[in-house]
Amino acid sequence: MKFDQFYQGTLILSGSMSTGQDVAAAQMMGADLAYMGTRFINTQESRANPEYKQMIIDSAAADITYTPKVSGIWANFLKPSLEMAGLDPESGEKKKVDLGEELQAPEGGASAWKSIWSAGHGVGSISDAPSTAELVDRMVNEYHTAADQFAAQAELFKRSAS
Numbered sequence: 001m002k003f004d005q006f007y008q009g010t011l012i013l014s015g016s017m018s019t020g021q022d023v024a025a026a027q028m029m030g031a032d033l034a035y036m037g038t039r040f041i042n043t044q045e046s047r048a049n050p051e052y053k054q055m056i057i058d059s060a061a062a063d064i065t066y067t068p069k070v071s072g073i074w075a076n077f078l079k080p081s082l083e084m085a086g087l088d089p090e091s092g093e094k095k096k097v098d099l100g101e102e103l104q105a106p107e108g109g110a111s112a113w114k115s116i117w118s119a120g121h122g123v124g125s126i127s128d129a130p131s132t133a134e135l136v137d138r139m140v141n142e143y144h145t146a147a148d149q150f151a152a153q154a155e156l157f158k159r160s161a162s
């Protein structure tokens with residue numbers, strides 16, 4: 001069944017997208033919009049902890065673990081932040097820390113969401129924390145470059161098909 005036979009609404013694609021090329025690819029696949037989460041944690045305007053931003057820069061997809069053990073709700077977390085909080089990232093089992101029902105951090109009383117950090121599998125393609133304006137400008141350029149490349153590829157496909 002073709003997609004538009006059962007859904008006519010706006011289609012938004014998300015997950016692991018970090019560049020303008022990713023947005024162009026999403027559109028090529030039929031998405032109306034692309035949505036990025038993790039990429040914008042690493043901007044100057046983001047109020048995320050600087051250590052959180054650095055961990056995103058230093059991490060790859062293998063450093064992300066999907067677990068319900070932190071809050072009871074399945075979510076992706078940075079393994080190094082689980083380790084810092086005394087949790088075993090492999091089992092997700094609590095080793096020496098009781099986060100408690102209130103999600104209190106092990107030390108200092110900050111909320112666990114502030115000391116145990118979420119991120120998506122696209123962290124491997126994030127290597128900086130620029131201003132939002134700089135990031136968006138970069139993405140616009142990447143988008144146009146990708147669109148030109150896709151158009152050139154489409155020409156090749158048309159020629160080989162005819």
Ligand SMILES: Cc1cc2nc3c(=O)[nH]c(=O)nc-3n(C[C@H](O)[C@H](O)[C@H](O)COP(=O)(O)O)c2cc1C
Nearest residue numbers: 014015016017035036037038039041119120121122
């Ligand atoms: C600040 C922030 C809050 C989020 N909150 C939720 C949430 O409450 N529930 C959820 O399912 N996903 C949540 N997400 C994950 C987003 O749905 C996810 O980032 C999105 O699929 C885009 O993928 P990406 O982070 O790889 O770009 C959150 C992401 C961010 C950055």
